[in-house]
Amino acid sequence: xxxxxxxxxxxxxNIQSLINAFDAVGAHAELVxxxxxxxxxxxxxxxxxGAFSQAMEKLNNRGFSEALDVVRKRGKIILGxxxxxxxxxxxxDEDGDHTGLGWLEADVQHFASHPxxxxxxxxxxxxxxxxxxxxxxxxxxxxxxxxxxxDVYFVHSHAVRCDKxxxxxxxxxxxxxxxxxxxxxxxxxxQFHPEKSHRVGLKILExxxxx
Amino acid sequence: xxxTRLIAVIILRDGQVVQSVKFKHTNVIHYDAFHAIETFNRxxxxxxxxxxxxxxxxxxxxxxxxxxHVSKTCFVxxxxxxxxxxxxxxxxxxxxxxxxLVVNSILHDDPDLVTRLSARFGKQCIVGSMDYTHTECSGxxxxxxxxxxxTNHDPVAWARHAESLGVGEIMLNCVERDGNRKGYDLSMxxxxxxxxxxxLIAFGGVFRWKHxxxxxxxxxxxxxxxxxxxxxxxxxxxxxxxMADHGILVRQEGLI
Numbered sequence: 001x002x003x004x005x006x007x008x009x010x011x012x013x014n015i016q017s018l019i020n021a022f023d024a025v026g027a028h029a030e031l032v033x034x035x036x037x038x039x040x041x042x043x044x045x046x047x048x049x050g051a052f053s054q055a056m057e058k059l060n061n062r063g064f065s066e067a068l069d070v071v072r073k074r075g076k077i078i079l080g081x082x083x084x085x086x087x088x089x090x091x092x093d094e095d096g097d098h099t100g101l102g103w104l105e106a107d108v109q110h111f112a113s114h115p116x117x118x119x120x121x122x123x124x125x126x127x128x129x130x131x132x133x134x135x136x137x138x139x140x141x142x143x144x145x146x147x148x149x150x151d152v153y154f155v156h157s158h159a160v161r162c163d164k165x166x167x168x169x170x171x172x173x174x175x176x177x178x179x180x181x182x183x184x185x186x187x188x189x190x191q192f193h194p195e196k197s198h199r200v201g202l203k204i205l206e207x208x209x210x211x
Numbered sequence: 212x213x214x215t216r217l218i219a220v221i222i223l224r225d226g227q228v229v230q231s232v233k234f235k236h237t238n239v240i241h242y243d244a245f246h247a248i249e250t251f252n253r254x255x256x257x258x259x260x261x262x263x264x265x266x267x268x269x270x271x272x273x274x275x276x277x278x279x280h281v282s283k284t285c286f287v288x289x290x291x292x293x294x295x296x297x298x299x300x301x302x303x304x305x306x307x308x309x310x311x312l313v314v315n316s317i318l319h320d321d322p323d324l325v326t327r328l329s330a331r332f333g334k335q336c337i338v339g340s341m342d343y344t345h346t347e348c349s350g351x352x353x354x355x356x357x358x359x360x361x362t363n364h365d366p367v368a369w370a371r372h373a374e375s376l377g378v379g380e381i382m383l384n385c386v387e388r389d390g391n392r393k394g395y396d397l398s399m400x401x402x403x404x405x406x407x408x409x410x411l412i413a414f415g416g417v418f419r420w421k422h423x424x425x426x427x428x429x430x431x432x433x434x435x436x437x438x439x440x441x442x443x444x445x446x447x448x449x450x451x452x453x454m455a456d457h458g459i460l461v462r463q464e465g466l467i
Contacts (some may be wrong), residue, residue, distance in 0.1 A: 016308050022281050050333045102347040124213075124430055125410045127379060127431050131214040131257055150465025151214055153288060155335045174213055196310065198286050200465040 005209065006041035009033040010064045012083065013049030021195035025206040043208075044071055048083025052092040052108065053157070055083055056100060065101060072103060077186050079208060085182060085189030086160060094158055096101035104161035104184040117175035124175045127157040134180050134192070136170035142181075142188065142207050143170070150200045152192040154180070160191065214460045216257040216433035217423070218439050221247050223263050223293075225270035226277060230438050232390030240441050247441070248281045256447045257462055259285060260313060260338075260382075260435065263293030264357070275307060283310025290338055301328050302303060315340040318353045319362065320367075322376050329377025338412070339378030341369055344386040344400070351385075351399060358386045363397065370403045370411075372389070380410045382435070386467030388416030389437070390438060395422060397429040408435055420453035427459045 005022065007015055009031045022029040029045065030037075035143060038044060046068065048055050059065045072078055080088045089100045092108035100108070111117045120139035136143050159178035162168050171182030171190065182189040188208075194201035222231050222246060228247055230238035244261075248451055251259055260282070263274040271294060278291050291304050292313025301312050312332070318339055330335050332385050343353045343366040353364040364372075368462045385396040395413045404411040410432035417423060417436035426434040440446045451461045 014310070015304050016282070016306070017310065020308070021286060024284065024286070051334075114306075122405070123408065126408055128213065129335065129380070129410055130216045130432065132212065145467050147465050147467055151462040152465075155288075196286060196288050202286060203466060 003027075003042040003209075004040055005029045005043050005045070006038060007031050007045045007047060008035075008038065008064055010055075010058045010062050011144060012055045012058060013047050015047055017193075017195045018045065018047055018081070018160045021065055021202060021205055022209070025202055025209060027209040033062075035063040038064075038067045038071050041071060041076060043077045043079070043080045043211075044068065044138075046078060046080040046084035046087065048081065048085075048087060050083060052083065052086060052094045052100070053096070053098045055087055056098060059087065059101075068101070071166075075186050076154050077188065077208075077211060080182075080187070080189040081195075082191060085191055086156075086158060088182070088187060088189055089160060092158060102137055103187055104167050104182060106160050106167060106179070106182060108158045108160055110158050111175065120175040127155055128159075129155045131197075132174060132180075133170055134170040136181070140169060140183075141211065142168060142204060144207050145203050146200055150193065152187070152190075152197040152204075154192045156191060161187075212460060213432075214257075214462045215427045215431070215454065216412075217255070217447060217454070217461060217466075218258045218260055218433050219247075219251045219413075220262060220319035220414060220435050220437040220448060220464050222437055223261060223265070223274055223277065225265050225267070226273035228441065229264070230390065230441070231264075232438075234314040244277050244281060244426075248285055251287075251440070251447060255462070255464075256287065256440075258288045258290065258433065261289065261291045262313065263291075265293070275303065276307055278304060279307035292338070292340060297324070297326065298331070300417050301332070305332060311338050311379075313338045313340050314378070315342070318373050318376065318378075319353075319355050325373075325376040325378065325442075334377050334379040337378045338380045339370075339371065339373035339376070339446045340382040340384070341366065342384045342386055343369075354386065366399060367402050367406050370407050374409050376409050378409065380412055380432075381407060382412040382414055382416040391416050392418035393424045394418065395429070395431075395434075397425055400426060400429040400431050404432075412429050420450050423450055423459075424454055424457045424459055427454065
């Protein structure tokens with residue numbers, strides 16, 4: 001299926017792995033650093049590595065926030081990965097309080113903000129780094145062909161909490177149960193890195209391409 | 212819950228895969244880096260570390276080329292290191308496809324650079340690798356430059372120092388254990404992991420699968436080995452099965 005699959009390059013993170021992964025599943029992903037190019041996109045991937053506030057600043061200053069919002073209102077599918085997913089929320093408590101894109105009713109908090117997480121002995125390591133299970137409903141087409149409880153690769157210190165159950169795409173446990181995937185209308189997000197999650201990750205990307 | 216990671220370490224000298232024994236890298240293993248990656252990609256390894264021990268520029272350029280080639284089909288995290296001395300080099304390796312950088316000597320020689328790399332690329336991108344040796348009179352001491360220079364730093368204190376500089380993980384290697392087939396130095400793994408809030412990768416000395424189990428039980432978040440994986444067919448699969456059989460949570464196949 002020919003589609004214009006675009007990765008937003010707003011200066012946050014190493015995108016090469018994502019391009020390689022899409023290549024491996026037979027999809028050509030175009031890297032765009034000019035927000036105007038989002039106009040002709042059928043699907044957009046919003047990656048992200050690093051600090052929430054810096055990423056929001058870049059998105060805002062480079063005109064990506066507005067352009068992405070237009071894409072969202074048009075009903076085109078947008079996938080946020082790792083920090084990219086967090087940016088879609090209302091805000092994050094990372095280094096103070098910072099406002100996100102506000103596309104769904106969800107917030108981002110450091111693991112240490114959760115008393116439940118803090119009470120685990122011995123104290124859990126930060127960042128949450130490595131392979132952990134995603135639990136999801138079988139009806140989620142993004143996870144076709146994947147076992148419930150499959151491990152994917154995470155690396156993050158802050159986690160998402162959703163106000164609404166219906167926005168939860170998948171959950172993961174790391175001392176506290178957190179939202180590891182979100183879904184709202186045409187917006188999707190994954191806290192983990194599908195491009196670094198071996199065969200399971202590639203299958204998820206393949207499903208995403210096929211949506 | 213979070214699984215214990217099994218990491219395959221590939222040591223390269225002048226583009227060739229070599230064995231490491233007490234930090235001497237003379238034995239060449241007769242297959243190339245691409246074959247190694249392909250194999251590990253197929254066989255359940257959770258992460259791959261590429262370390263360059265080349266002494267000449269030509270070898271180091273080869274290393275960068277290998278990283279670029281290999282990263283195209285490496286869909287697990289790839290950490291690379293060896294002789295990282297400046298930001299441009301670091302940036303180049305990441306641009307060529309590395310997910311993380313392994314730094315060692317600069318923790319001692321240029322700590323500001325470590326902090327700058329962490330600030331620029333994120334601490335999850337920086338693995339602080341540290342080697343130590345058991346001295347005659349002072350106990351365990353950190354050493355640098357392939358164990359040629361022994362410092363006066365205690366490993367636990369050094370690990371905490373590295374964490375304060377901004378590394379996201381510690382990779383711990385004991386000179387005496389390297390290639391010695393006796394397993395990890397478990398008491399040091401326990402001591403270091405209890406005193407840092409970041410993950411610890413144990414490395415050096417694995418000869419039996421039980422060594423990996425012991426490392427995880429002692430507090431390592433990830434267990435790494437080099438030599439052993441090169442010699443046995445389907446070795447990483449067997450290693451994981453052994454770990455799982457002994458109560459260590461490890462990543463399994465996730466496709467239906």
